[in-house]
Amino acid sequence: MNDDEFAEYRSALTRTVRTKLELCEDEGCECVLWVGALDSSGYASFKMKGTVRIVHRYVYEKLVGPIELDGEDDVTVDHLCEGHRNCMNIHHMELVSRSENSIRANDRKRSGYRRSK
DSSP: OOHHHHHHHHHTSOHHHHTTEEEOOSTTOOOEEEOSOBOTTSOBEEEETTEEEEHHHHHHHHHTOOSOBTTBSSEEEEEOSSSOTTBOOGGGEEEEEHHHHHHHHHHHHHTTOOOOO
């Protein structure tokens, strides 16, 4: 993602979120990183109108649309990029059922994959 794309990306988000996003500077990295506080699991959150929101879910909803899949009641956003659980790049996220997300998490653990916070 270049600087112009990043500026456009950020413009659709609230100021609170926008000011805490940075482009990853590692060579070949295309992550959009949350540089605010993370919870103990490595997820970012913020308060909006008195309600705590999970940042990657908020970003997905603002830039892509509702978090829903045909025929699925229990849907979540899976982070696909390796090494950055705090990535907010919508191209590094995929909607999946919670059961699929659990399967993927177990597969990642078995393969020795470790996410950084």
